Amino acid sequence: MSVLAVAEHRRGELRDVSYELLTAGRILADATDGDLHVAVVSGDVDAYADKLNRDDVDAIHTVDHGEEFNHDVYVQAVEQLVDSVDPTYVLAPNSVNSLDYVPALAQRLDYPLVTDAVGFDVDDGLTVTRELYGGKAESTIEVAGDRAVLTIRGGEWPASEGTGEAEISAFDADIDESAVRSTVTGFQEVGAGDVDITDADVLVSVGRGIEEEENLDIIHDLADALGATVSASRPIVDNDWLPKDRQVGQSGKVVSPDIYIAIGISGAVQHVAGMKGSEIIIAINDDPSAPIFDIADYGIVDDLFDVVPALTEEFGG
Structure with a gap:
């Protein structure tokens, strides 16, 4: 068994939730006696891979295609990575980018999709915890089958720390350019202020x-x-x-x-x-x-x- 965590970056920087994703992925991988694979798609993938090389990670796969997030590229690249790695679970942040492409990915893989997870348990099959009514209540979802795609809420797991010696390998995704129907022309921060x-x-x-x-x-x-x-x-x-x-x-x-x-x-x-x-x-x-x-x-x-x-x-x- 294995877990595939898809890191996220924006405007040349890995997002903090990517490091939290490693922690969540490691917990899930350990619970299933599997390895944690990490994927990084587009941008300066080599630099991102070096930063993601933490103790929690067993293998890192880079897909060098484009600079910023693109729905069509991510769907194709991650689907092909899943075919290659054969993970039990695919993890991504519960972010604008992931919620753009992950549903399409889950549909193509025919995997159950659970979004905005704040916890999970795999003692007797996968059970995912989500919050309802603005955090006033929690619900648990028993996921049918032995495979799933999950998005996790940022801030729920600590960031992975340390340095690792995971194998970093370039993955040659066969991107069908005729199926890439969107183009990233720039980035505009909506309602941007003077600080983040x-x-x-x-x-x-x-x-x-x-x-x-x-x-x-x-x-x-x-x-x-x-x-x-x-x-x-x-x-x-x-x-x-x-x-x-x-x-x-x-x-x-x-x-x-x-x-x-x-x-x-x-x-x-x-x-x-x-x-x-x-x-x-x-x-x-x-x-x-x-x-x-x-x-x-x-x-x-x-x-x-x-x-x-x-x-x-x-x-x-």
Whole structure:
């Protein structure tokens, strides 16, 4: 048995979820006594392969065709890789790109498809865990048959670390150019802002507890003192106090910084879904029963208008 994980890149960079994919793939491969194969399609495949060569990986296959994601190329290339590797399970991120081509791939392979997985178990056949109603409930799906295509949610597994000695081999995919009906002419970031909060090591995130827009100044001051990036929960964005690209949560971005400081954020499940993968979570809230404290590593139950300036003074001095 084996698992084939298809990495993802964008604009010349591997996406963080690709490293999380390796961890999930390794767990699934170990559970089935199999090997973990990784595929990287298009772009600087040799450089990507070197970065993906981690302890978790047994083999890496590169398909050098084009620069950016292309639906028709990916469907053909990954289908041919599946024919060659014969994996029990195919894994991909639950991303815009994967949700573009993976359903077509599953249909062509005649494999069951389960998207947005947050967990799985293979003790007695494959069972996949998904979240419902904004994370308020979980469902488990028993997958019929012994093969499947899965997409996994980012931020649910830690990133693979270390370096490995996996065999890297070029896969000569026979791409039918007449079946490539789309062309990538460029990349345009929709609603792009001045920062990408998914790349931040430290996030200072603010919620409705800040009360007024002008009070955001103390949040920016703390972020400056810490060398951090400011993010927010949905109410702040809905009020147009910060742009959409700063929103963390189910309807925003999924982040996994080294440190996440949640200020005046109650911890609704929709927000937690976007930040629970953070390495260290620090919560500041004057409500001791706020749900955010259930997942926080450190908590301060006090008035944020007293705590935040004090922290800024401490770290800014």
